[in-house]
Amino acid sequence: MNAPPDHRFDPYRERAGRLTAEDGGTGYVFVRMSPSAWQVGGALWWRRWSEPSEQVEEYYDLPGFGFTDRVTEAADLADEVLEWGEGRLSAGEDTYHVEWLDDDESRRVRDEVFGLGDPGEQK
Template sequence: MEFARLYLEAETYFEQVRGHLWWRAWSAPYEVIHGYMLLVGGQFTDWVSDRAELEKDSADWLSGCFEYVGVKYHVVWLSTEESRRVRDEIFGDGPLPD
């Protein structure tokens, strides 16, 4: 199995259901997972796991498995403290809110 650092963040999305310019109408809000991944060689990638994929992806993550573009990864969940440190040091996105 390959090794990578992975950070998952929940985001709220809306879809435009009709209209244009200032006459737009939006769907009800829903959550997606935005994944950020840093590979061993220093390559960075990200993706969004939307409603169609989220249930399957969540089940995989909870079972300790993660597959991305055909490569399987073993999932190791970090504590809140470790997650904050990795997010700040590896992904440099600032401190997590409490």
């Protein structure tokens, strides 16, 4: 299934960020985009699906909290993506400073911190 890309998220596709809390604690976020669709009717082999869209998978290693994740439709994160561009990221009740990392460092965080691997690799 292919979904039309939501270009607001282009700078954050397969990108990691270093999070810094107000108390100085540090952690990471990793952002991955994936297609999604909803069943709108039918059953079994005659199911009908919505038009595909993108969803945002966010993986967190939060200071003082540990690992968590969330999946949200890209269309529902309009305000958040603006904050990301301003160097802020909200997770739960907390707001962090986020420094977006380059490609090499993002791959390292993806693999070593979150253990996600390359989405193009067959498992």
